[in-house]
Amino acid sequence: MNGTNYDACPECDLLLRTAHPKMGEKAHCPRCGFLLSRPRKQSVERTFALSIAGFILFFPANLLPMVGITVLGNVNTGILMSGVIALFNDGMVIVAVVVFLASIFFPLVHLTLSLLISGHLYFNWPNRYLVGWMRWMHHLDEWVMLEVYMLGVIVACVKLMAIAPLKFGWGLYAFIALIIITTLLTSGLDSALFWQRIGQLSKENSHAS
Numbered sequence: 001m002n003g004t005n006y007d008a009c010p011e012c013d014l015l016l017r018t019a020h021p022k023m024g025e026k027a028h029c030p031r032c033g034f035l036l037s038r039p040r041k042q043s044v045e046r047t048f049a050l051s052i053a054g055f056i057l058f059f060p061a062n063l064l065p066m067v068g069i070t071v072l073g074n075v076n077t078g079i080l081m082s083g084v085i086a087l088f089n090d091g092m093v094i095v096a097v098v099v100f101l102a103s104i105f106f107p108l109v110h111l112t113l114s115l116l117i118s119g120h121l122y123f124n125w126p127n128r129y130l131v132g133w134m135r136w137m138h139h140l141d142e143w144v145m146l147e148v149y150m151l152g153v154i155v156a157c158v159k160l161m162a163i164a165p166l167k168f169g170w171g172l173y174a175f176i177a178l179i180i181i182t183t184l185l186t187s188g189l190d191s192a193l194f195w196q197r198i199g200q201l202s203k204e205n206s207h208a209s
C-alpha cells in the first residue's frame with residue numbers, strides 16, 4: 001500500500017483521495033457531505049484496554065452459571081454452553097451451530113484479533129499479519145451477535161420464572177458486561193487510524209531491515 005490511495009464515498013460514489021484528518025477534525029465528502037472519517041481520541045489505547053477487559057470477562061461469562069433454578073429440591077444451573085447443548089439435543093443442530101458461532105466462537109476470535117492488533121500498535125511492534133488480522137476483524141464485525149443470544153436468555157428466563165423462582169448467577173452479569181464492552185469496542189475503533197498506523201509500522205520496519 002502506498003500513500004496515494006483512493007476511496008469511493010460510500011454515499012455518492014465520488015472518488016476521493018483517502019483523507020487523514022487530524023484529531024478533533026472530521027473529513028466530509030465535498031459533494032454530499034457524508035462523514036468519511038472522524039478520528040476517535042486515543043482509539044488504540046482505548047481498544048487495547050477494552051480488549052483486555054473483554055478477554056478477561058469472556059471466561060466468567062462462559063464458565064459461570066447464568067441462571068439457577070430449583071425444581072423439587074434439585075438445583076439446576078445453566079451456563080452459556082448449556083443453551084447450545086439443549087438446542088443440539090432437541091435436534092436443532094443448525095440453530096445450535098449458529099448460536100455457538102455467533103455467541104461464543106466469533107466473539108472470542110474477534111476479541112483475540114482486536115487484542116492482537118491494538119497490542120501491536122500500542123507497543124509499536126511490526127507484524128506481517130496485521131493487515132490480515134484487520135481484514136478478518138472487519139468480516140467478523142457482522143457475525144458477533146451477543147445481543148441476539150441475550151434476547152434468547154431473557155425469553156428463557158421469563159418462561160422459567162413461571163415454573164420456579166430463578167436465581168441469577170455471576171455468569172449472567174459477566175455476559176452483560178461483555179456485551180457493553182463489545183459495543184464500546186466496535187464503536188470506538190477508529191479503523192482509518194488503525195490502517196494508517198499499520199502502514200506506518202510496516203514502512204518503519206522495512207527501513208530498519
Ligand SMILES: [Zn+2]
Pocket residue numbers: 009010011012013014029030031032033034
Ligand atoms: Zn459523497
